[in-house]
Amino acid sequence: PPPSVSSSSNSLSLPPLFYTRGGAGEGKASTLHFSPWDESARKFRFEQQGSEKESCSRPPLFSEPDSSRVLALGRSKDGALLTLASASVAGSAAYALWLPRADSVSSTLTSDSISSSSLPFPPRLTCVAPFQEGVEHYLEHCDGIPGGLVVMTTATAAATGEEKAEGNEFWLAAPLADSSPSLPPSSIPPPSSWKPLLPPRSDAVLTDIDVFRDSILCYERCSSTGRPQLSLLKGFAPSSSSSSHSTPQIQKVALPCPGFLVVRPGANADPDAETARLTLSGPLEPPRDFDLNLGTGKWSLSSSSSSSSSTSFSSFAAAEELEVASERTRGGVPVTLVRRKNHQSLPRPALLSLYGCYGLPVEPDFDPCLLTLAARFSNFDLAFAHLRGGGELGRKWHAAGRGGNRGRVVEDAREVLRWLGSGGGGGGSGSGDEKELRRPVALVAESAGVLVAGALLADPEASRILSAISLRVPFVDVLGGIAEEEDGEEGEEGGEGGEEGRRRQRSLLEHERGEFASSTSAASALAAVCPYFLLSELEKKKKKSKTSLPGPPVLVTLAENDARVPAAGVAKWVARLRRLRGGAQNHQSRVLLRVLRDCGHAEGLKNEGDIEANALEAAFLVDATERWKEEELKTEKRT
Numbered sequence: 001p002p003p004s005v006s007s008s009s010n011s012l013s014l015p016p017l018f019y020t021r022g023g024a025g026e027g028k029a030s031t032l033h034f035s036p037w038d039e040s041a042r043k044f045r046f047e048q049q050g051s052e053k054e055s056c057s058r059p060p061l062f063s064e065p066d067s068s069r070v071l072a073l074g075r076s077k078d079g080a081l082l083t084l085a086s087a088s089v090a091g092s093a094a095y096a097l098w099l100p101r102a103d104s105v106s107s108t109l110t111s112d113s114i115s116s117s118s119l120p121f122p123p124r125l126t127c128v129a130p131f132q133e134g135v136e137h138y139l140e141h142c143d144g145i146p147g148g149l150v151v152m153t154t155a156t157a158a159a160t161g162e163e164k165a166e167g168n169e170f171w172l173a174a175p176l177a178d179s180s181p182s183l184p185p186s187s188i189p190p191p192s193s194w195k196p197l198l199p200p201r202s203d204a205v206l207t208d209i210d211v212f213r214d215s216i217l218c219y220e221r222c223s224s225t226g227r228p229q230l231s232l233l234k235g236f237a238p239s240s241s242s243s244s245h246s247t248p249q250i251q252k253v254a255l256p257c258p259g260f261l262v263v264r265p266g267a268n269a270d271p272d273a274e275t276a277r278l279t280l281s282g283p284l285e286p287p288r289d290f291d292l293n294l295g296t297g298k299w300s301l302s303s304s305s306s307s308s309s310s311t312s313f314s315s316f317a318a319a320e321e322l323e324v325a326s327e328r329t330r331g332g333v334p335v336t337l338v339r340r341k342n343h344q345s346l347p348r349p350a351l352l353s354l355y356g357c358y359g360l361p362v363e364p365d366f367d368p369c370l371l372t373l374a375a376r377f378s379n380f381d382l383a384f385a386h387l388r389g390g391g392e393l394g395r396k397w398h399a400a401g402r403g404g405n406r407g408r409v410v411e412d413a414r415e416v417l418r419w420l421g422s423g424g425g426g427g428g429s430g431s432g433d434e435k436e437l438r439r440p441v442a443l444v445a446e447s448a449g450v451l452v453a454g455a456l457l458a459d460p461e462a463s464r465i466l467s468a469i470s471l472r473v474p475f476v477d478v479l480g481g482i483a484e485e486e487d488g489e490e491g492e493e494g495g496e497g498g499e500e501g502r503r504r505q506r507s508l509l510e511h512e513r514g515e516f517a518s519s520t521s522a523a524s525a526l527a528a529v530c531p532y533f534l535l536s537e538l539e540k541k542k543k544k545s546k547t548s549l550p551g552p553p554v555l556v557t558l559a560e561n562d563a564r565v566p567a568a569g570v571a572k573w574v575a576r577l578r579r580l581r582g583g584a585q586n587h588q589s590r591v592l593l594r595v596l597r598d599c600g601h602a603e604g605l606k607n608e609g610d611i612e613a614n615a616l617e618a619a620f621l622v623d624a625t626e627r628w629k630e631e632e633l634k635t636e637k638r639t
Helices: 155-160 368-375 395-399 403-421 447-457 460-465 478-482 510-516 520-527 531-545 567-580 601-605 611-638
Strands: 017-021 030-034 045-049 070-075 081-087 091-098 106-108 126-133 137-141 149-153 171-174 195-198 204-211 216-222 228-234 249-253 262-265 275-282 285-293 299-301 322-328 334-340 350-353 381-385 441-446 466-472 554-559 591-596
Touching (some): 045 070, 091 137, 126 149, 137 204, 171 204, 195 228, 334 368, 334 403, 350 368, 368 611, 403 447, 447 531, 460 466, 554 601, 554 611
Parallel strands (some): 350 441, 466 554
Antiparallel strands (some): 017 106, 070 081, 091 126, 149 171, 216 228, 275 285, 334 381
């Protein structure tokens, strides 16, 4: 186990181990391939091991001297090659190890199999693409393509110098399609010479692939709405009149129901399968398993889903009155809405969910608890904001909200909040004009999404629209994570110097440094979106004005054993927010703290199956929103 794993842990995460049998001419010889850890729990070497009878030890196939890069070992679905990625937050390199095709087997190894192995040295490791900043590569193998190698990559624009590689979208390539190399190939052409199987397109962005013997299933998102799409690539074989391989046909596959907004691939481990299993769901559609025929592109409901009692949301009250819509704010931010079909008659309160981080999309999945709020209690419109920094519109959309661009994510959130508050998407103009305030907006955010929510909480204009905020395991101190331990020059209480400057929860993890900043040089840009720092600045203003700062009610949920977002840091942020609000004795400014005992970060993210937790959050949102409407009514009467 890696040094960072305690021996008292209930389970240990082992490195990938692949057991490979040799070809027909090699008898039953076999080799173990694996990637060990170093002292810092970083996988840094690609090794091979035969039997104890071998007269000499085998040298590593690959070693990565750069400590910022980590090795990831995998294999193609059909077992034709092992894949090796040397990656960091800055970029990646890709390598492939072709395996003997005759009688070759590659599978995950159990501890009982380690002692039985003996094999002559395997084929050489081939560099598919050298390391390049801002570029990602994912390797697969398909027998229908010459050379078999398939790469999902972002390298094309970087190679031609068209734009920065960080914002390039994925495309699908066949590096060996225009040559007839021996396997394993002695070299791979540069990415600029790779034959496109699925080039970048303006109407869709590629996010993942699933490779079968005669087809490739491509997972995509619509470039305008962020909704999931599917495409099938077929027709790799040469025609009867020509020996050259033709450009594959691209068949768009329509989802069986427009209400499905979430697509999750099944295991699909058999490369010779004629169907692919996928789980489809949506805000009004519970998850169901479907089989996609790879030859015809037609859907069939799986037997497990056919026998399931939950077929739709129609059993809930007023479900037939709801609809799903995709709209954009005046500033162009996509928003998915679940609202009443007669939404133009009377605007309802909106419940906003957002994230905008790590390139992860906000997926409008089936959530009975949210739908209860939409169909029963306060009749909320549900709004899912697809902010920059997320992955709904591809890598460019993500890059537009990374690092020093984090301020753009907050701008998007303010735009969506003003749009909803002025009736956008639910009976108003959506002009964003504060004078046209038509309805309250409750906000739900979790983990890194709280970086956006915290900035809205410190914004007086946003606070007027917000009726309630629920924050789950909130990441509130990104600025403290990148600052150096010795910072303490100012010495002013409440500032970034002195005692406050020495307050540190933990250092940022590797993926967090790549997302937010790599050095203290970006601290000024992050200060504008760091919830803890923003409260520090508000405290300074409070001391000068000697008045409490109003704001919407806040419910904060932290996990006692959260290693990613330490509970102590969240509790300090809550205490500071309470001080700013003068103790928060009144209902409209209260700050509630809920502690999940013996829980970690993952348990705090979702309240799945926890009826009490869901009821508590729903009651808080409903109560606070009703009080907001009462206060607005009193204000209107006074004026």
